[in-house]
Amino acid sequence: xxxxxxxxxxxxxxxxxxxxxxxxxxxxxxxxxxxxxxxxxxxxxxxxxxxxxxxxxxxxxxxxxxxxxxxxxxxxxxxxxxxxxxxxxxxxxxxxxxxxxxxxxxxxxxxxxxxxxxxxxxxxxxxxxxxxxxxxxxxxxxxxxxxxxxxxxxxxxxxxxxxxxxxxxxxxxxxxxxxxxxxxxxxxxxxxxxxxxxxxxxxxxxxxxxxxxxxxxxxxxxxxxxxxxxxxxxxxxxxxxxxxxxxxxxxxxxxxxxxxxxxxxxxxxxxxxxxxxxxxxxxxxxxxxxxxxxxxxxxxxxxxxxxxxxxxxxxxxxxxxxxxxxxxxxxxxxxxxxxxxxxxxxxxxxxxxxxxxxxxxxxxxxx
Ligand SMILES: [Ca+2]
Numbered sequence: 001x002x003x004x005x006x007x008x009x010x011x012x013x014x015x016x017x018x019x020x021x022x023x024x025x026x027x028x029x030x031x032x033x034x035x036x037x038x039x040x041x042x043x044x045x046x047x048x049x050x051x052x053x054x055x056x057x058x059x060x061x062x063x064x065x066x067x068x069x070x071x072x073x074x075x076x077x078x079x080x081x082x083x084x085x086x087x088x089x090x091x092x093x094x095x096x097x098x099x100x101x102x103x104x105x106x107x108x109x110x111x112x113x114x115x116x117x118x119x120x121x122x123x124x125x126x127x128x129x130x131x132x133x134x135x136x137x138x139x140x141x142x143x144x145x146x147x148x149x150x151x152x153x154x155x156x157x158x159x160x161x162x163x164x165x166x167x168x169x170x171x172x173x174x175x176x177x178x179x180x181x182x183x184x185x186x187x188x189x190x191x192x193x194x195x196x197x198x199x200x201x202x203x204x205x206x207x208x209x210x211x212x213x214x215x216x217x218x219x220x221x222x223x224x225x226x227x228x229x230x231x232x233x234x235x236x237x238x239x240x241x242x243x244x245x246x247x248x249x250x251x252x253x254x255x256x257x258x259x260x261x262x263x264x265x266x267x268x269x270x271x272x273x274x275x276x277x278x279x280x281x282x283x284x285x286x287x288x289x290x291x292x293x294x295x296x297x298x299x300x301x302x303x304x305x306x307x308x309x310x311x312x313x314x315x316x317x318x319x320x321x322x323x324x325x326x327x328x329x330x331x332x333x334x335x336x337x338x339x340x341x342x343x344x345x346x347x348x349x350x351x352x353x354x355x356x357x358x359x360x361x362x363x364x365x366x367x
Contacts, residue, residue: 039065039118040073040090040110046122050275052129053096059083061090061108061120068112076107101126101308102252102269102276127271128309132302134364135314140345143356144181149174150351153198153207153238153282154336157220160184161338161347161356164198164207171195173207173223178356187223189216197238197282199245201259206245208235215262229262231255237283239290241305248283248292252276254308270303272310277301284337286346293335300337300348314361316348 043060051057061073075083075092083092096104104126110118145151152171153164161176169191175184189195194210204226205218211234217227233255237248244265245257256266270277270292279295289311290303298320302312316334336349336356349356 034117036109036117036119037065037068037112038120039063039068039070039112039116040108040120042106042108042120042122044122046106046124050125050127051096052127052273053098053101054129056093056095057124059092059094059106059108061085061110063090063110065118068110068116068118070118071111071113073111074109076109078105079107096126099307100269101128101271125271125275127275128273128311131273132310133312135302135312135361136364137314137316137319137359137361139319139357140360141358143178143347143358145349145353145356147352147354150331151282151336151349151353152196152236152351154338154347154349155199155239155284156338156340156345156347157200159342162198162200162205162220163336164195166195166210166351168192168194171209173198173205173218175223185223187218196235197248199238199240199283201240201243201245206238208238208247210235231257231262232264236295237281237292239283239285241285241290246283246285246290246305248280250279250281250295252278252280254280254283254290254303268305268308270301270308270310272301272313277310282335282337284339286339291337291339293337295335296330296333298334300334319348319357319359320350 041062041064059075063070073085073090074081082094085092103123105121105123107121149163150166151163152166155162161178163174165172171193172186172188174186177184193212196208196210198205198207200220203220205220207216213231215229215231216225218225233249236250239246243259245259247255247257252270254268255264258265270280277294281293281295284291290305292301292303294301298317300314301310304311332350332352334350338347345358347356347358
């Protein structure tokens with residue numbers, strides 16, 4: 001098993017080093033793979049700590065095969081070389097200033113005499129060093145919302161609101177004119193499916209289902225079913241960034257998916273300064289950030305899509321408990337974010353709420 005593990009790591013290293021290699025070096029692929037030895041161990045306790053960006057992460061290398069003399073050790077963050085240690089203490093440190101939060105990998109390669117190399121790798125957890133900016137809100141306008149709608153998806157496009165609802169036997173998609181609260185189109189899905197998030201890309205409406213690992217594609221103009229697709233995860237929320245679909249699945253990981261092949265292009269771990277944010281639900285990409293509901297929380301988080309950092313939190317508690325008590329049970333939670341790009345209007349609602357709110361965010365820290 002261990003052998004397999006090292007072969008796998010080696011292949012990863014070869015692949016990543018070949019990415020920058022011109023064709024004349026392709027003959028290297030045919031060479032016998034280099035065999036690493038287990039001569040070093042990176043301090044394991046790095047794994048059990050959550051590391052903030054911009055702090056010094058102490059790296060200690062234990063020399064576990066003393067009979068293999070070490071000439072130098074190279075330290076890599078993901079696949080990028082950070083440092084070379086020559087001294088016998090085998091200690092250094094790393095400060096992660098940029099890039100993704102969540103899981104990062106530290107690799108160490110030890111160089112021994114006669115061309116022998118040792119390898120060890122460890123995963124660490126990185127979180128932002130700053131707390132998210134706190135936002136409050138102001139209600140600009142309220143609209144009616146059908147209290148039978150168990151809202152799972154919401155978006156606004158070309159003057160109309162689109163809503164996707166859940167619960168088996170009730171799951172539907174709707175096109176709504178907010179001005180007169182009229183439903184222009186609706187379409188129910190088969191009762192075996194629990195409808196989840198919806199989004200639009202070009203003239204297509206994409207709808208996820210919860211646990212069936214299946215999604216549907218409709219013509220947005222007439223709700224005619226065009227195709228179905230499969231995804232290898234639960235479906236919760238969905239939005240689009242450029243030409244990709246971005247899907248939440250109830251964890252802290254967003255999946256970026258190709259709109260044609262439905263293959264996963266990228267996984268993005270979402271963390272604030274305390275750690276991962278789980279149960280990410282309905283999504284809305286409002287350039288340049290992703291806005292997301294968190295299941296059973298009265299807040300919307302604002303995510304930087306290149307890093308996964310939570311950079312803002314909107315506390316919506318007062319919209320729920322003060323004037324509008326929607327929480328008849330634990331299920332009818334805040335869910336649904338839509339944005340009218342043209343008129344810069346932000347809409348939010350919840351499952352079986354009686355209202356849709358147009359809100360404006362206020363930076364609570366600027367006073
Ligand atoms: Ca949305």
